[in-house]
Amino acid sequence: MDYSRYRYEQNKRAKEAKKNQKIIEIKEVRLSPTIDVGDYNTKAKTARKFLEQQNKVKVTCRFRGRMIEQANNTKDLFLDFANKLEEISQIESQPVLDGRNMTMVLSPKNAKKKN
Numbered sequence: 001m002d003y004s005r006y007r008y009e010q011n012k013r014a015k016e017a018k019k020n021q022k023i024i025e026i027k028e029v030r031l032s033p034t035i036d037v038g039d040y041n042t043k044a045k046t047a048r049k050f051l052e053q054q055n056k057v058k059v060t061c062r063f064r065g066r067m068i069e070q071a072n073n074t075k076d077l078f079l080d081f082a083n084k085l086e087e088i089s090q091i092e093s094q095p096v097l098d099g100r101n102m103t104m105v106l107s108p109k110n111a112k113k114k115n
Helices: 003-020 037-052 065-084
Strands: 026-030 056-062 089-098 101-108
Touching (some): 037 056, 037 065, 037 101
Parallel strands (some): 026 056
């Protein structure tokens, strides 16, 4: 078999596979422990838009100064945020406190699959 023909076939298969794959992006939404209702609803609407586009959403909160004392309240805030979006999303990773940051990842509930 001709090596150049073999390389051509390999590149052709690779291009076809790349064309059919769906790249999942992770979008980020930042919350604060002292967020107000209007801002909270705006962030939820933005996260809903990302999830409808079949992207994952990473919800983060960075604690500054004495805000770290409100970590339990922020965990409840994250869970309420996930409950608000539960019809289109599911929690991929629970809220985790890592140093001064708390993160949670939401993924779309019904990913469209092609057969």
